Amino acid sequence: xxxxxxxxxxxxxxxxxxxxxxYIIAPAAKGQHRADPIGPLLIAVMRPLQSGIQASFLGIxxxxxxxxxxxxxxxxxxxxxxxxxxLEGEKSRLLEEEATNKRLRELMEFRSEWAPKSMxxxxxxxxxxxxxxxxxxxxxxxxxxxxxxxxxxxxxVVGQVVSTSSRNAKVLLVTDAHSGVDAMGQRTRARGIVSGxxxxxxxxxxxxxxxxxxEGDRLVTSGLDGVFPxxxxxxxxxxxxxxxxxxxxxIEVSLAVDPGRVEEVLVVRGPAxxxxx
Amino acid sequence: MKVSxxxxxVGFVLLLLQTTLPRIVPMGPFVxxxxxxxxxxxxxxxxxxxxxxxxxxxxxxxxxxSSNILxxxxxxxxxxxxxxxxxxxxxxxxxxxxxxxxxxLASWVKGGSLMLLWATFxxxxxxxxxxxxxxLVDALLAAVLAPALFALLKRGQNYLERVKMPEEIK
Numbered sequence: 263x264x265x266x267x268x269x270x271x272x273x274x275x276x277x278x279x280x281x282x283x284x285y286i287i288a289p290a291a292k293g294q295h296r297a298d299p300i301g302p303l304l305i306a307v308m309r310p311l312q313s314g315i316q317a318s319f320l321g322i323x324x325x326x327x328x329x330x331x332x333x334x335x336x337x338x339x340x341x342x343x344x345x346x347x348x349l350e351g352e353k354s355r356l357l358e359e360e361a362t363n364k365r366l367r368e369l370m371e372f373r374s375e376w377a378p379k380s381m382x383x384x385x386x387x388x389x390x391x392x393x394x395x396x397x398x399x400x401x402x403x404x405x406x407x408x409x410x411x412x413x414x415x416x417x418x419v420v421g422q423v424v425s426t427s428s429r430n431a432k433v434l435l436v437t438d439a440h441s442g443v444d445a446m447g448q449r450t451r452a453r454g455i456v457s458g459x460x461x462x463x464x465x466x467x468x469x470x471x472x473x474x475x476x477e478g479d480r481l482v483t484s485g486l487d488g489v490f491p492x493x494x495x496x497x498x499x500x501x502x503x504x505x506x507x508x509x510x511x512x513i514e515v516s517l518a519v520d521p522g523r524v525e526e527v528l529v530v531r532g533p534a535x536x537x538x539x
Numbered sequence: 540m541k542v543s544x545x546x547x548x549v550g551f552v553l554l555l556l557q558t559t560l561p562r563i564v565p566m567g568p569f570v571x572x573x574x575x576x577x578x579x580x581x582x583x584x585x586x587x588x589x590x591x592x593x594x595x596x597x598x599x600x601x602x603x604x605s606s607n608i609l610x611x612x613x614x615x616x617x618x619x620x621x622x623x624x625x626x627x628x629x630x631x632x633x634x635x636x637x638x639x640x641x642x643x644l645a646s647w648v649k650g651g652s653l654m655l656l657w658a659t660f661x662x663x664x665x666x667x668x669x670x671x672x673x674x675l676v677d678a679l680l681a682a683v684l685a686p687a688l689f690a691l692l693k694r695g696q697n698y699l700e701r702v703k704m705p706e707e708i709k
Contacts, residue, residue, distance in 0.1 A: 272588060275592075283595070300600075390558045391601055
């Protein structure tokens with residue numbers, strides 16, 4: 263018996279790890295979450311490295327993009343070329359800073375206008391899997407971020423905080439198949455739930471077939487989920503299909519924000535305020 | 540020991556790349572599954588208890604960075620390891636094409652097991668035939684990357700296995 267176990271120890275230990283995984287997953291079936299002792303530590307270790315890699319790559323990319331744009335000055339002498347290269351580096355840095363400043367200024371204006379209690383956060387990492395759409399932001403419990411808080415940008419809905427550590431938080435994006443935002447059409451007030459889907463991008467579900475929804479209709483948050491402020495832009499209807507049998511119509515949504523590419527976000531603290539039109 | 544440390548370091552680097560690459564080179568919703576390629580490699584070429592633990596930790600780490608439910612990727616990657624380990628008894632992966640094929644199939648195992656878990660623990664309505672597209676593209680991406688990553692890992696493993704520890708020389 264012992265020799266059999268020893269011969270197959272790898273297989274047994276692998277099965278044990280499968281069982282351990284199921285043990286960790288099990289509370290999710292009841293809507294509960296198990297405490298995660300390793301996650302915050304891992305994120306804390308990875309965070310500076312991720313920021314470093316990202317910053318270096320953006321610097322290199324900026325340099326080469328500007329270099330490509332300036333190839334037309336090939337007839338200039340060597341001294342000027344050297345000077346141009348020097349300036350390219352400087353320019354790419356300044357352009358990057360200017361773009362960041364512009365984004366932050368817009369975010370600040372948006373914030374001071376209607377959500378003064380919200381805080382800005384930078385995105386430091388993306389999801390590590392095709393099947394999940396999440397972001398890691400650089401604000402956590404120490405900054406007052408709590409599970410369930412809405413995460414938005416000046417353009418619209420981004421997602422919702424699903425877990426926090428002392429200095430970071432994980433945001434479930436609106437494009438994830440497990441997310442849900444209570445939404446309504448701005449034109450007809452038709453209500454539904456906007457959620458991600460592995461089938462066809464982002465969709466609006468549970469909209470009655472009798473409701474009048476057309477392509478191009480703007481979708482905004484209804485505020486009824488108690489998470490997102492009422493009237494915040496979600497996106498526009500890109501496809502409507504009523505042909506399938508069933509109670510509801512099938513609606514595809516083109517989001518106002520590409521949550522996977524957003525760099526700065528606002529985390530809304532306290533009760534969700536209402537957006538004025 | 541040295542080889543295990545190598546794989547630990549490689550796992551860390553691959554996780555780092557997997558979490559930062561999508562921001563640098565946007566590929567829509569798709570993320571190259573480097574962790575999966577490493578798990579398949581471990582199952583085929585370095586099946587030890589350390590590799591099992593490493594696979595579990597790698598899956599758990601992927602969960603930390605992506606999933607809102609912990610354990611999903613740990614489960615899927617552990618299954619991938621078992622599949623690769625069992626197939627290593629039947630096949631000898633010696634060519635880039637074969638390594639790409641094994642990783643392609645392993646990616647289906649991973650995608651399938653995730654869908655199964657979602658259907659069991661969460662809701663079924665979000666996962667229909669359209670989800671197959673995701674698994675397919677994810678599998679193709681991983682398969683394309685597999686030969687290069689396998690070659691690098693093999694080279695590192697061979698190098699470290701040739702270098703003897705001092706006590707081994709005695």
